[in-house]
Amino acid sequence: MTPDTTATVDPYRLPRHVIPTRYDLRLEPDLTAATFSGRETITLRVEQVTSAITMNAVDLTIASAELDDQTGRRLSAAIELDESLQRCQLRFPESVRPGEWRLHLVFQGKLNDQLRGFYRSTYKDQSGTTHTLAATQFEATDARRAFPCWDEPDFKAVFATTLVIDPALTAVSNTQVAAESIDAGKKVMRFADSIKMSTYLVAFIVGRMEATKPIPVGKTAVRLWTVPGKQPLTPFGHEIAVASLKFFEGYYGIPYPGDKLDLLAIPDFASGAMENLGAITFRETALLVDPASGTHGELERVADVVAHENAHMWFGDLVTMSWWNGLWLNEAFATFMEMLAVDDWKPEWKRWDSFSVSRAAAFSVDGLQSTRPIEFPVRAPKDADAMFDVLTYEKGASVLRMLEQHIGPTVFRDGVREYLRTHAYGNADTNDLWVSLGTAARQPVPELMDGWIFQPGFPLVTADMDGESAVVLSQQRFTYLQNKQATEQSWQVPVRISLGIGEKREHRHVLLKDRQMRVPLPEGVTHLLINEGGHGFYRVRYSPALLRQLLDTGLDRLAPIERFNLVSDAWATTLSGLMPLPEYLHLTGAFREERDKNVWAVLLDSFSFMNRLVSPNERPALEACVRSLVAPAVHRLGWTPEAGENDLVRQLRGELIGALGKLGNDSATQQQAAERYERYRQDPGSVDPNIIPAIVSILAHTGDEARYEAFSERYRTAATPQEERRYLFSLAAFQSPALLQRTLAGTISGGMRTQDAPFVVSAVLGNVYGREQAWSFLKANWDQMDRLFPKQGLRRMCGGIVCLATPELEQDVREFFGTRKIDLGGKTLAQYFEQLRIAVAFRDREGASLKKLFRSQ
Structure with missing residues (x-):
């Protein structure tokens, strides 16, 4: 006999000598008792003689x-459970020979309140009665909480699920209902066999749910499911679901791999959505929306998330990464594909332009010394959970977009098709993707891309003139804090250069492989732009002369994404100490006539950052600085849309009004907001939905107890998920310590859903009037929060500590987390600490400049 000793080699990976090929799973949930019982038969292929079988269960x-x-x-097993390793080991009295076997298991579990595994979700109907449904969330490693299984992505198998439920309820799983019957007073729903897939993609939802009429895409019926009463909020999500599924079938050149597609809105859901094959689950705000009252940003979020999850049906479900270190193969590609699909569906939204804001979020983390490569070793489950971040999603999608633009969209698509055909129903690694793309492009893709995937950080490309005949490009790793090792890194950087020669433009495409390269220029160049088109994942630093030339020739010559990169790169180099703060502030004055919402996003974000650093007596001067920049733009746009105005301008109007009323503390704007809000309450259609979030946040910012009570009531009685979220987060924006204490107390008293509560705490940490109060609350209630909040939410909540930007608070933060030995998985906590250090260092370095600026106001 061969004993099962693999656990001594890697405690987080299962042995490979027993392979599951099929699960026949029967579950009977009791929603009242919050328990479930189960039986399963797992068909196994035993590869070598053994006396033990190890699987996951917790x-x-x-x-x-x-x-x-x-x-x-027939052999009966002795059962040994190891909770610490989340494993079950079955030991048999006789040897188990190679061949096919069937493993029969009987088990019980609890429907938990942690929003993972098989869990409970509650909601109230229109009469106020509370109802319960049961749902699943298995990614990354929580299928083992619902049934014993081989809970690793490369143990793919066929799943045949049967759910035994109350006859008054319904159930949805990955596949169509194959048979339905009544047995002993229970409804028995048997679902068809799934494709061969990973355990984390299995799903079952049980409760009172209603479905839309199906819309066919080829042979696939597409439906949206909600709790009763919310079907009127489904048409927009249904439309993008159908449109994106059609787009992906055409792009991938492979039919949708499931037998139906259900999208389900779950009242309690920790993530945004989950790509379970054929039964995609969503947070309600990510699927349900009223186009008449939703803002452009809220509609865009629904479209993005729906398209993202549909993209996963191929990239992730049909072809799956071999292990969690390759998670980016799923998530980066789905992020990239969501942009393509939504841009195809709504080209007027200019999604690739607004994706630049998401790319900037990845830049901000990837500029840290504590960043990680896109593909990073994963051992423990908590480290897999920590991979769901901007580096996996936004940085991964950004480097894919850069590659697509470098080799050409058609060639890129052909490589993707080849990759999916080759690895369908199986697993793949990063190199498998490079092989397919390299074959299509006839270029050495691994040599180009491995540096972007397997090493941390990104390059800062510096441009300087060599006389008048050439520009010299040099690269070094960009970091906010000094890092001697960073100078040793380099990338193969696809650089696109736009050359201005009078009224003409010429273009150069070069591959910067070395530390430095010289690019010859034609005669008569008056200015040049590095990163033309804006899709390169690198920052640019111009010499003062080149920057001055670029500004003197007019920013209106640049595309919006190029203007965004210009100011975003300038702000990043200011944070890192490479550009003095006065130079950055002078640069912002060149954007007073700007009408692109993404450019304004980085401008406003930089002033919000400074607002966290200044002392209370300095804040009025900063507010005056914001008013001088923002007020003219608000005056030009007004408060009411013009006929034919596009959605992006409407969104910009709301963001500028919000900034002027809060960050600028403009009394006239605050008064106007109050008047418009009363008009909105009387006639919701009389005010553009895109300015309502700004109005609500301004009124919260200036609000008293009466307004707090009114907003609390509107949170409880909201008509849409977006309205509910709007009023919930307004409760974190008040200035009164007593009101903020009520908000904080509600996060642990049951006054709000645990999916939302940690984000509300984080929002109060980001409120300059309540951050110290929120920090004290977090410290005092950490143990309770750790028990109550989903781990993903807890991790995101801790991100609020980056706003505690004083030396004293920074020291207290480090002492608290160090003393408690808190581990958020991966490098998450180290990144938060470093972001806080950057803010405090900036405050120390630029304090004199800030004071000088304020004296001039």
Whole structure:
């Protein structure tokens, strides 16, 4: 016999000598008791003689385990559960020979309140009655909480699920209902066999749910599911679901791999959405929306998330990464594809332009010494959870976009098709993708891309003139804090250069492989732009002369994404100490006539950052600085849309009004907001929805207890998920310590959903009038929060500590987390600490400049 000793080699990976090929799973949830019972038969392929079988299981009670083969031989197992490793080991009295076996298990579990595994979600109907439904969330490693299984992505198998439920309820799983019957007073729903897929993609939802009429895409019926009463909010999500599914079938050149597609809005859901094959689950705000009252940003979020999850049906579900270090293969590609699909559906939204804001968020983390490569070693489950961040999603999508633009969109698409065809129903690694793309492009893609995927950080490309005949490009790793090792890194950087020669433009495409290269220029160049088109994942630093030439020739010559990069790169180099703050502030004056919402986003973000650093007596001068920049733009746009005005300008109007009323503390804007709000309450259609979030946040910022009570009531009685969220987060924007204490108390008293509560705490940490109060609350209630909040939410909540930007608070933050030995998984906590250090260092370095600026106001 061969003993099962793999656990001594890697405690987080299962042995490979027993392979599951099929799960016949029968579950009976009791929503009232919050429990479930289960039976399963797992068909196994045993590769070598063994005396033990190891699988994953946690928070389950396993009553019996028996093994039989085709000859009728039956073996009963001794069951050993290891909660710390989330494993179950079955030991048999006789040897188990190679061949096909069936493992029969009987088990029980609890429907938990942690929004992971098989869990409970509650909601109230229009009469105020509370109802319960049960839903699943298995990614990354929580299928093991619902049934014993081989819970690793490369153990793909076929799943046949049967759910035994109350006859008054319904159930949805990955596939169509194959049969339905009543047995002993229970409804028995048997679902068709799934494709071969990973455990984390299995799903079942049980409760009172209603479905839209199906819309066919080829042979696939597409439906949206909601709790009763919310079907009127489904048409917009249904439209993008159908449109994106059609787009992906055409782009991938492969039919949708499932037998139906259901999209389900779950009242309690920790993530934004989850790509379970054929049964995609969503947070309600990410699927349900009223186009008449939703802002452009809210509609855009629904479109993005729906397209993202549909893209996963191929990239992630049909072809899956071999292990969690390759998560970017799923998530970066789905992010990239969501942009393509939404841009195809709504080209007027200019999604690739607004994606620049998301790319900037990835830049901000990837400029840290504590960043990680896109593909990073993963051992423990908590490290897999920490991979769901901007480096996996936004940086990964950004480097894919850069590659697509470098080799050409058609060639790129052909490589993607080849990759999916080659690895369908299986698993793949990064190199498999490079092979397919390299074959299509006839270029050495690994040599180009490995540096972007397997090493941390990104380059800062510096441009300087060599006389008048050439520009010299040099590269070094960009970091906010000094890092001697960074100078040793380099990338193969696809650089696009736009040359201005009078009224003409010429273009140069070069690959910067070395530390430095000289690019010859034609005669008569008056200015040049590095990163033409804006899709390169690098920052640019111009020499003062080149920057002056670029500004003197007019920013209106640049595309919006290029203007965004110009100011975003300038702000980043200011944070890092490479550009003095007065130079950056002078640069912002060149954007007073700007009408692109993304450019304004980085401008406003930089002033919000400074607002966190200044002392209370300095804040009025900063407010005056904001008013001088923003007020003219608000005056030009007004408060009411013009006929034919596009959605992006409407969104910009709302963001500028919000900044002027809060960050600028402009009394006239605050008064106007109050008047418009009263008009809105009387007639919602009389005020553009895109300015309502700004109005609500301004009124909260200036609000008293009466307004707090009114907003609390509107949170509880909101008509849409977006309205609910709007009023919930307004409760974190008040200035009164007593009101903010009520908000904080509600996060742990049951006054708000645990999916939202940690984000509300983070929002109060970001409120300059409540951050110290929120920090004290977090410290005092950490243990309770750790028990109550989903781990993903807890991790995001801790991101609010980056706003505690004083030396004293920074020291206290480090002492608290160090003393408690808190681990958020991966490098998450180290990144938060470093971001806080950058803010405090900036405050120390630029304090004199800030004071000088304020004296001039």
